[in-house]
Amino acid sequence: MISALAVITAVEFWVAVAFAGNIGLLGLLLAIAAVKCWLIVDYFMHISRLWLPEEN
Amino acid sequence: MSTTHVHVDTHSRIAINQVGIWLFFLGETFLFGALISVRYYLQGVHRPDDLNQLLGLAITGILLLSSLTAYRAETAASHGDQPRFLRNLSGTILLGLLFLVGVGWEWYEAVLHFPPSTGFGTVFFTTTGIHAFHVLTGVIALLVVLFTGRHRGRFNSESHWGVEGTVKYWHFVDVAWVFIYPTLYLVS
Numbered sequence: 001m002i003s004a005l006a007v008i009t010a011v012e013f014w015v016a017v018a019f020a021g022n023i024g025l026l027g028l029l030l031a032i033a034a035v036k037c038w039l040i041v042d043y044f045m046h047i048s049r050l051w052l053p054e055e056n
Numbered sequence: 057m058s059t060t061h062v063h064v065d066t067h068s069r070i071a072i073n074q075v076g077i078w079l080f081f082l083g084e085t086f087l088f089g090a091l092i093s094v095r096y097y098l099q100g101v102h103r104p105d106d107l108n109q110l111l112g113l114a115i116t117g118i119l120l121l122s123s124l125t126a127y128r129a130e131t132a133a134s135h136g137d138q139p140r141f142l143r144n145l146s147g148t149i150l151l152g153l154l155f156l157v158g159v160g161w162e163w164y165e166a167v168l169h170f171p172p173s174t175g176f177g178t179v180f181f182t183t184t185g186i187h188a189f190h191v192l193t194g195v196i197a198l199l200v201v202l203f204t205g206r207h208r209g210r211f212n213s214e215s216h217w218g219v220e221g222t223v224k225y226w227h228f229v230d231v232a233w234v235f236i237y238p239t240l241y242l243v244s
Contacts, residue, residue: 026101029242036234040231
């Protein structure tokens with residue numbers, strides 16, 4: 001998971017450099033941030049456990 | 057006068073704790089959401105050229121890495137693996153402190169190029185300052201967990217909510233940075 005996050009962060013940085021000044025950059029960066037956010041919230045913070053049935 | 061005792065079993069208590077902490081995160085999301093919105097409202101996508109991009113990328117990597125060690129600490133606690141738990145928790149604390157040093161360094165440089173009296177400076181120092189305060193409180197909470205965890209048996213596979221809750225908070229601080237980093241350093 002950390003490898004995926006590291007790769008996405010590197011891609012994010014590259015996108016910012018390659019598309020600097022481009023009108024669509026903000027949307028692209030926020031979309032990348034949303035993907036990173038979901039990976040952390042799902043994998044590290046186990047949000048899906050909130051709606052799993054309780055174990056007995 | 058009679059007293060009614062309500063029995064709350066362990067599973068229900070943890071479920072209540074889970075809902076409570078996620079509601080807390082929801083509240084915090086509004087705070088960081090407001091800060092990020094203010095950046096775009098006041099400054100648009102303007103970004104000074106003097107921002108230290110390498111340092112921004114480095115502290116982002118440090119915080120992401122600290123999420124991994126925090127996750128490993130939580131997993132170790134849930135398996136009752138005390139040495140691995142203490143090792144990873146200590147690593148998380150050190151990475152958190154390293155992040156704060158990085159922010160301090162960034163502030164030292166930033167105050168010369170865009171002081172808090174400028175538009176971008178106001179946004180930059182407020183946002184990174186509030187986030188750094190969250191990191192600091194996270195480090196303090198992790199230190200408390202580390203201290204209590206050293207007493208053998210305090211956290212084990214049956215009871216480790218103290219670790220889980222604190223680590224969740226740490227991950228949330230990471231999530232906040234995931235949006236702050238492109239907002240302050242990358243958009244242009």
